[in-house]
Amino acid sequence: MDLDPEDLFKDDEDDPENEFQGREYTKELVVYLVDASPQMFSPISTLDDNKGENHFGIAVNCISQSLKSQIISRSYDEVAICFFNTSKKKNLQDLNGVFVFNVAEREDLDRPTARLIKEFDSIEETFAKEIGSQYGIISGSRENSLYNAIWVAQALLRKGSAKTTDKRMLLFTNNDDPFGDIRGATKADMIRTTLQRAKDAQDLGISIELLPLCRPEEEFNVSLFYADLIGLDDEDLDQFIPSAGEKLEDMKDELRKRMFKKRKVRRITFLISNGISIELNTYALVRPTLPGQITWLDSVTNVPLKTERSFICADTGALLEEPSKRVQSYKGENVKFSTEELTEIKRVSTGQLRLLGFKPLSCLKDYYNLRPSTFVFPSDEVSYICD
Structure with missing residues (x-):
């Protein structure tokens, strides 16, 4: 199971194509x-x-x-x-x-x-x-x-x-x-x-x-x-x-x-309590420098290529129109899951930060850090929001 299925701690700039997927992108x-x-x-x-x-x-x-x-x-x-x-x-x-x-x-x-x-x-x-x-x-x-x-x-x-x-x-x-x-x-x-x-x-x-x-x-x-x-x-x-x-x-x-x-890399919502939330901006402090994303072009028209995936039945060779199913063996039986059901199983948060309580700084261990640190600061554009 993914540690961060909702991409809560993923920077927007990690995925340059996310502007076409409805995500916040700068x-x-x-x-x-x-x-x-x-x-x-x-x-x-x-x-x-x-x-x-x-x-x-x-x-x-x-x-x-x-x-x-x-x-x-x-x-x-x-x-x-x-x-x-x-x-x-x-x-x-x-x-x-x-x-x-x-x-x-x-x-x-x-x-x-x-x-x-x-x-x-x-x-x-x-x-x-x-x-x-x-x-x-x-x-x-x-x-x-x-x-x-x-x-x-x-x-x-x-x-x-x-x-x-x-x-x-x-x-x-x-x-x-x-x-x-x-x-x-x-x-x-x-x-x-x-x-x-x-x-x-x-x-x-x-x-x-x-x-x-x-x-x-x-x-x-x-x-x-x-x-x-x-x-x-x-x-x-x-x-x-x-x-x-x-x-x-x-x-x-x-x-x-x-x-x-x-440079803002992401906007997230910080839920405090009783329907009070704050809009936060995250900033990259230290990031490794990586080459830009490769764009595949058509050799004749020079137009960017789009990837399409099709599933073909291994027995008949027919093109499968229905969404693919995932299978997990349990007590000798195969339990089928759809892609949507598997996504819901992995969902552990609402894609927002939620205040659960406070702990001393000594409880924060070095190995809890899964990726480079991100600085979080309240947004000047959006103030307190009441649900």
């Missing part, structure tokens, strides 16, 4: 927004080991490393890479200054692949020729490439429910004041519309996170504009790291914190 949709203005290509010359390196190359390298990690640990997540402040445009909305990088030549999110990483790694060499860089927010112009980029990213994140997907934008830039060259009412209007566009995206369940790149001998001042864009209040502003560092390793560490913070 998949991550990520759009990387990379500033491609000319100042991102300025060499970083403050340190000798950074000679010839620029912030655009750091952002590309960090995104590439992140995609490699996702292939191993979360291969069923979907990503898109979007450059803004570009001379050429490529997006469904046909907005100026925004170029969506996609190997498959279709404007949509896709799973990270080796081909995507290989072509993205060489983007810096061909960027000037194939995409180009320019200032998208300049004085005397009504073009607002940052507004356009958020709009395009929001459209890319349109699919999926907020209950089953985490939607995020990760913004890379070294310009803490994108509207600094504009004055008067034009600047106020562009700031207002950009902040409203960001708020509209956040209202749809899309989080916007900033990964700032500091310029030589100058700290990234997030309070000038981006604090309002990403929704930082005074308390959070003090804790926000003003710069992600000039070195590549510093930026990788900062991106890793953004990518893997507090």
